[in-house]
Amino acid sequence: MIRVGIIGSTGYAGQELVRILLGHPQAQIVWYGSRTYAGQDYAQVYRNMFRLVDEKCMAEDMDALAAEADVIFTATPQGLCASLVNEKILADTKIVDISADFRLKDVAVYEKWYGIEHKAPQYIGEAVYGLCEVNRDKIPGARIVANPGCYTTCSILTLYPLVKAGLIDPDTIIIDAKSGTSGAGRGAKVPNLFCEVNENMKAYGVATHRHTPEIEEQLGYAAGRPITLSFTPHLVPMNRGILATCYASLKEGVDAAAVRGAYEACYGDEQFIRLLPEGSIPETRWVEGSNFVDIGFVIDERTRRVIAIGAIDNLVKGAAGQAVQNMNLLFGLDEAEGLRLVPMFP
């Protein structure tokens, strides 16, 4: 039985970890960390957990936690995980960081986009970017897994095969992404109030969103060279789900069969990636509550562009689900253990 500690268990991603791990046959949560709610019953913070979780929220005590847990999930604001990690901790436990601290290999890029100093740059090199379908082989031996962002998971997986196979011109990539509001977190802010989000559609972080360099870095590996692209996130009046509508110019001669072939070559055996049949376009409702990534595409012969569309549940494959997938890989379990979640509709 893997003993799991969660730092930040009372945010939305943390709570989704709890939901998923309660159904995981080989994991047990031993630490419900929460600065805000320390000392309170977890089930009082999230009433859905009444009679399912009896534990109280724990204040921060990294040493005690590392001693108790085989793996720690950090579902925390940027910078916190980097400030907590050290050799002693890493000797005792493994870290799956759901924040962005170890996703970018270039510390200067991190500090520029996030506007904070990185407190543990010495661990950036060894941290593995935990996009399981791409880096599966590197995860088992890692001490730190950098769990990918929600927008990035959806965007990278949707475009990766096309970039890798050289079917599109990477400099023409435009990603127009839409997210449910749980992605904005549980902080009490006016812009996230019901009446501000409901009956509204808006873009935000235009040309400045922090997930941009993460997508560029990963797709750059696929391309074999640096990539600069446009990424625009939007806020949608719904709880969960990310839809990434991705545009790119096709290279000469590339047709639908080549595009489909590239997807199948990369994802043919993947259990969590569903390449939709021709004519089907992903929708967020069909993946809600599950670890699936649904991908579909259309070739527009008029403009010679491909429009590739991906859909995930931002809290599952975009956060907690992928974190558990990484945990399964770290501990040599079946990768899908605890993650055979059937999408819930409506």
Next chain:
Amino acid sequence: MIRVGIIGSTGYAGQELVRILLGHPQAQIVWYGSRTYAGQDYAQVYRNMFRLVDEKCMAEDMDALAAEADVIFTATPQGLCASLVNEKILADTKIVDISADFRLKDVAVYEKWYGIEHKAPQYIGEAVYGLCEVNRDKIPGARIVANPGCYTTCSILTLYPLVKAGLIDPDTIIIDAKSGTSGAGRGAKVPNLFCEVNENMKAYGVATHRHTPEIEEQLGYAAGRPITLSFTPHLVPMNRGILATCYASLKEGVDAAAVRGAYEACYGDEQFIRLLPEGSIPETRWVEGSNFVDIGFVIDERTRRVIAIGAIDNLVKGAAGQAVQNMNLLFGLDEAEGLRLVPMFP
């Protein structure tokens, strides 16, 4: 041209006042009060007002405001209006208080239900309860108009004719009310976040909600004796609207014709109250954005109860619209001036 000052102009009710008054041919807003946003452009707080409102938000200066304004609307937290009002102010201007400070005639009841000391009990007596359809005659001469609450406006108007005509047993009244989330205000609180309200239905303030004594007092006047009733508010994942489902036992012999007759006797000439034809039940969507109160009822012969249902827009008839209606009465204007708002659907 009536010069209007608004204290609390950046709350939802305050902003709705702005929306309505911008279309009022005989009123002009001269003071956009806001503690939180003092010094900022009003149109930066509410982007819908861009190019419609050029003014900045003003800090509190009651004397200056009273000197400039013919009428002041206080769309503020409980207790504030009472703390601001005095003889000098009332010599200079009129007050339409959208908070609860002057709604209850018994200061002890106020202090018990609101849990705060009343700072100006000497004005409670003269304040007129501004439920226009009931107290129309008393409003013109008032110095202070207590604008009724949202739930209360809907509940009282729905039940008033039945109580007044003695058709129901007042001790059996149960009001089960449902409100859109704008009623909870624009404060940054976790329970009002999009993801907390969306896809949820809940009751709150069960048996303790502050609108209870206000309904009891007003219906008590209609009954000619004190009334105790049950009132349960619920929060609905929508922006606007209140639906009050009211139950009461019919007195012997009372039939549908008698009930309809009572409504017609009270509201036959009212322009803002629409008594729906038999078989039609009010829905909040049909009054959204307007000052209408829609009322319908069903007689249940099996239980000998009447189920009377009322619907309003909580920000219009339940707050800003009724406040303007009171202003119109105070200044001898056509009562509907600026309020001929066609409900917007969908």
Next chain:
Amino acid sequence: MIRVGIIGSTGYAGQELVRILLGHPQAQIVWYGSRTYAGQDYAQVYRNMFRLVDEKCMAEDMDALAAEADVIFTATPQGLCASLVNEKILADTKIVDISADFRLKDVAVYEKWYGIEHKAPQYIGEAVYGLCEVNRDKIPGARIVANPGCYTTCSILTLYPLVKAGLIDPDTIIIDAKSGTSGAGRGAKVPNLFCEVNENMKAYGVATHRHTPEIEEQLGYAAGRPITLSFTPHLVPMNRGILATCYASLKEGVDAAAVRGAYEACYGDEQFIRLLPEGSIPETRWVEGSNFVDIGFVIDERTRRVIAIGAIDNLVKGAAGQAVQNMNLLFGLDEAEGLRLVPMFP
């Protein structure tokens, strides 16, 4: 492995059965019945099931189905199940009827409220009303289980202990219920369009809703005499969830301890009923996706009424989940098999 057939598998309740049964270790769906979509891939009707369900929808063939299945769920319009059942069918298989055909013991009451002739009144007597927490002992031997309605499950379970213990006056019961829109089914009707339901709150079926006699019958058993009560359903702009706000006058001397005691006596050992601690009020979000019933109450000393509130997911405990619970009882399995669903939030 129990072989399951579903008639009406492409309605919302039918699809929820599929979702739940896919995670049930001892059941296998062998028949995806659907008049509307016969011959089409099930996963094309519900894209969430892509790669999870490979089967096609089947037209109606009751004999073939009965031969193949150990149990048939009928998630169909009223009247269909009664028209299909006969001795041959019942010799081959068991029926869990999710429609209303076998819920009411008095055929005249059925025909009056539903407005259709009952085609198989001879089986009404033996059918067991499948409210597991109340009729657990009678279900195992049944040939036909009448799965309770969604509103009724929530309403009856909320009030049952109070009626049974004689703590309230049954003639004063008023149930004001609110439901998510999945309860209205997947039929293409204007009133169920997004723009008609969104941003709206309405009552419907006032004093005429068909779940009324079902609640009255079951609570009548608890009371030991016939009961007449008021039941008013409302439509809420959300997908799932039912909240039942129930009012009743307390008998003299009954206090909170007595009420809590009655609930604990009935439900102390129930795994799917969560009696909330004092001060907690059920909300639909905390049970979404699960088989839980959350119950809370407030004593209003001013009116001497109890306000008891229940919350369920209408598609789970109100339909598919309870149907699977009944299946588990029919086949001697652990009652919670396949139903340990953690509520999903947000």
Next chain:
Amino acid sequence: MIRVGIIGSTGYAGQELVRILLGHPQAQIVWYGSRTYAGQDYAQVYRNMFRLVDEKCMAEDMDALAAEADVIFTATPQGLCASLVNEKILADTKIVDISADFRLKDVAVYEKWYGIEHKAPQYIGEAVYGLCEVNRDKIPGARIVANPGCYTTCSILTLYPLVKAGLIDPDTIIIDAKSGTSGAGRGAKVPNLFCEVNENMKAYGVATHRHTPEIEEQLGYAAGRPITLSFTPHLVPMNRGILATCYASLKEGVDAAAVRGAYEACYGDEQFIRLLPEGSIPETRWVEGSNFVDIGFVIDERTRRVIAIGAIDNLVKGAAGQAVQNMNLLFGLDEAEGLRLVPMFP
């Protein structure tokens, strides 16, 4: 007083026309046309109009209608307007066609994208494309005004100044648009049911949507040459609003000042177009219920693209409001008459 007839008055756009025209001081609706509801009270179809509209819905009688009305709005399915118009009609009345029949100048393009034969190609030439801010001068003398589509109004107005001033490469234009669900109409279809739209985000009509050639034609006029672009519409779980996120590569040397200058040159005096200050991005909530177009932009120096974003209310500026604006121009009224609608929030 202008006498107005509406064909298709019971669709969402038709009803919005009614809402707006009820507040128009110089127009009077004399004909509420509706095939579906002919003979029924209009206020029974739309309960918001109770006591505001007493008329009944009228069946189709083009000759009678033309004789009665000074102007006819056709808010009808594609093809109907073209089938009704003829010399006799045009001698009697003016037509503002809210359908697509007269928007495209090339009948072959119309027939290809719409898949139907054009029944009145002889009038295509004289019809004026009623995008008021662009074609203001041509509208007054027209017999037929082709009211622009919702997506197209938003997309064209957002990009027009940039194309006209030659600041962007037109071949790189990508428009990723998001619409509220009222744009899908009031037809009873499963994909538009509440539970199908709510909590979902999807693209549709990818690379095939009929508004594409309309945008291309109009922007082609601005560019002085044919343009081919990508346009992808998405459905958002909200009632109203369109957000168009538009991407294009900037020509060398073009900076933010040049872009702002181009917008100001085109729209500096426009009362319905609000160019937001730097740092502000349009959101649909700020224009809801109004005839405004909000436009903002960001220059992304990393990719040398401009991201220009426009927001409208699809039923107002995207349909009924613009139609009334066209009517005002046709009859020599103040262009804003009846259209000084303050956006309603929340």
